Amino acid sequence: MSIDFIIAAFITVVGLTTPILLAGLGELVVEKSGVLNLGVEGMMLIGAVCGFALTYTYGFDYPGIAPWGGILAAAAGGALSALLFGFLVLELNSNQVATGLALAIFGTGLSSLIGQGFTGMIITPFGSIFPDALATGRYSQVIFGYSPLVYFALAMVPAVHWFLNRTRAGLILRAVGENDLSAHSIGYSVKQVRYAAIAFGGAMAGIGGAYFSMVITPMWAEKMTAGRGWIALALVVFAGWRTGRLLAGAFFFGVLMTLELYAKASGFSLVPSEVWAAMPYLMTVVALTLISRRETAGGNAPACLGKPFLPTA
Amino acid sequence: MANISRRTLIKTGAAAATLSAIGAPVLAADKIKIGYVFLGPIGDYGWTWAHNQARLMVDKELGDKVETVYVENVNEDASAIPVIRDLAKQGCKLIFTTSYGYMDQTIQVASEFPDVKFEHCTGYKRAANVATYNSKFHEGRAVLGTISGMMSKSGTIGYLGSYKVPEVVLGVNSMALSAQKKNPNAKIKLVLIDSWFDPPKEAAATQTMINLGCDIVATHTDSPGPLQILEQKKLYGFGQGADMSKFAPHAHLTAIEDYWGPYYVQRAKALLDGSWTSTDTWDGIKEGTVRFAPYNKVMPDDVKAAADAIRKGYMDGTYNVFTGPIYDQDGKLRVKEGEVISDADLAVMDWFVKGVETAS
Structure with a gap:
């Protein structure tokens, strides 16, 4: 196995890891604030279509800026759709599971509607912004050969960790997620904190979706995220609501999926290929079982996760 | 979005037609209504797009005699049943269900509406009012295989498939056999992505396939995504179902186009003149169901000529890629010299030929 072979395989792994890492980080923050938003898939699709649409529309006149605008549009699209969810669950106290599922379906439909005029179009992939010598060099491409979104995702891992564990705002967010009534009683606005977390989660899911439509396959096609939002959701649980483990889990998923493809293409079948395909889901089941068995304070799960906030009750 | 595309107009029309049908189910007796059930969006630039083009051809050819309606994004599960039933209740006299996964649902609804005729695409279950039709995509793959065998420098050709169903198995085998006629050492790496x-x-x-040495990758899945990767790597591939050259102007050598229009027109006419019967149709290059997108200008002339020779061979019936000797993956002789695999055997083929590398 040559070094070039390993490098090429690694690049595939990074491509599969990044979008679920982005969406997973966002969802982790949302869940830490005590809200369960199952609509990740829908928000990713809205992000994917918004990012593509803006980049396509302005890409000819402003090729340098358009992709950055596209990323902002993806984040805004994801955040706005998330805030709609936020309004329903925070103001009207609707059931979070049902509302989240509705958001997933709504996002699929809305993205198809927005994307109607954009099917069959292509844009330039939002690739590396480093000089070609670095971005395509035999070894340097391992470090410099990716879309800015990859570095953004990696930078967000320590950033989210630092925010949650080392800042006052992060502490408040966790307090709201652990015991909303206590946080409320000492004067924190539970709703405001949760709105902010939900918007952040939507923005990250949107950017994750844009990674599909702007980087991997620079086009828009309905349902192009093909279920990655659900994987991201499972990943948050698998990671036990810890950022480091989320990165490891996302990378693990990317490696598993790549191994599956390599095994198939090599005519190599230690285990049936279906087992490889089922691995992420099997791992989720295993992770859930482990978390529920470890009864010390329910692992790291926020105590108020999924529960409506009813201060007067 | 201010632009009113042809598609949105049609959609509005279809929605209006649906509404009016609910209001007045038995009017417009002199027109026959034809319904279509589509798997994906009509803008997928692949499978469903091709079926919709065929629907538009029926509209154009038969004009005032027909009215067509369609439903997009219909899942291949029990939820297809009410969709098909609705079309029948709306007064459709001929309903095309355009994917394999609607087979049992079509049969079930057909039993409830004996006066309505059904046409199921790529399936094998028929009834007095259910006909089936399919396309010999593998004839197209023989042309792609010929091109690949001549243009691949590594001799390793990638094949991205969906599931191990006869349609895909035939495509892989056709590709491998025809490539090996040009390059006896040609291999196919097959990845089925479920x-x-x-x-x-x-x-x-x-x-993955590129990293494992493939310099041409053929796709038997529906998105143009693989072509975009090939374009970035400056390698070659083919469109699937429709001309996808705009996604990859350099990489797109040609495409197999599904051209269902003539069949749809013929079946609608048969219904109009009362000659419709339940049939099993499996057309290919000769009948025009399998067509090709224009060759990319990067293809050398001798490759174009070789590809044209295969097409001509299928047109006049002198060529069949499934002519022996054919060996299977283990090197066992499965088809003797001079023998040809019959259509009936092709329809259930579940083994790969020599030179195909795959895990399943």
Whole structure:
């Protein structure tokens, strides 16, 4: 196995890891604030279509800026759709599971509607912004050969960790997620904190979706995220609501999926290929079982996760 | 979005037609109504797009005699039943269900509406009022295989497939056999991704096959994603179902186009003149169901000529890629010299020929 072979395989792994890492980080923050938003898939699709649409529309006149605008549009699209969810669950106290599922379906439909005029179009992939010598060099491409979104995702891992564990705002967010009534009683606005977390989660899911439509396959096609939002959701649980483990889990998923493809293409079948395909889901089941068995304070799960906030009750 | 595309107009028309049908189900007796059940969106630039083009051809050819309605994004599960039933209740006299996964649902609804005729695409279950039709995509793959065998420098050709169903098995084998006629050492690396449409996985699988030495990758899944990867790597591939050259102007050598129009027109006419019967149709290059997108200008002339020779061979019936000797993956002789695999055997083929590398 040559070094070039390993490098090429690694690049595939990074491509599969990044979008679920982005969406997973966002969802982790949302869940830490005590809200369960199952609509990740829908928000990713809205992000994917918004990012593509803006980049396509302005890409000819402003090729340098358009992709950055596209990323902002993806984040805004994801955040706005998330805030709609936020309004329903925070103001009207609707059931979070049902509302989240509705958001997933709504996002699929809305993205198809927005994307109607954009099917069959292509844009330039939002690739590396480093000089070609670095971005395509035999070894340097391992470090410099990716879309800015990859570095953004990696930078967000320590950033989210630092925010949650080392800042006052992060502490408040966790307090709201652990015991909303206590946080409320000492004067924190539970709703405001949760709105902010939900918007952040939507923005990250949107950017994750844009990674599909702007980087991997620079086009828009309905349902192009093909279920990655659900994987991201499972990943948050698998990671036990810890950022480091989320990165490891996302990378693990990317490696598993790549191994599956390599095994198939090599005519190599230690285990049936279906087992490889089922691995992420099997791992989720295993992770859930482990978390529920470890009864010390329910692992790291926020105590108020999924529960409506009813201060007067 | 201010632009009113042809598609949105049609959609509005279809919605209006649906509404009016609910209001007045038995009017417009002199027109026959034809319904279509589509798997994907009509803008997928692949499978469903091709079926919709055929629907438009029926509109154009038969004009005032027909009215067509369609439903997009219909899942291949029990939820297809009410969709098909609705079309029948709306007064459709001929209903095309355009994917394999609607087979049992079509049969079930057909039993409830004996006066309505049904046409099921790529299936094998028929009834007095259910006909089936399919396309010999593998004839197209023989042309792609010929091109690949001549243009691949590594002799290793990637094949991205969905599931191990006869349609895909035939495509792989046709590709391998025809490539080996041009390059006896040609190999096919097959990756089945357990989905017809998953752009990120299709892209990752394409990267994988390229890394394993494939310099041409053919796709038997529906998105143009793989072509975009090939374009970035400056390698070659083919469109699937429709001309996808705008996604990859350099990489797109040609495409197999599904051209269902003539069949749809013929069946609608048969219904109009009362000659419709339940039939099993499996057309290919000769009948015009399998067509090709224009060759890319990067293809050398001798490759174009060789590709044209295969097409001509199928047109006049002198060529069949499934002519022996054919060996299977283990090197066992499966088809003797001079023998040809019959259509009936092709329809259930479940083994791969020599030179195909795959895990399943």
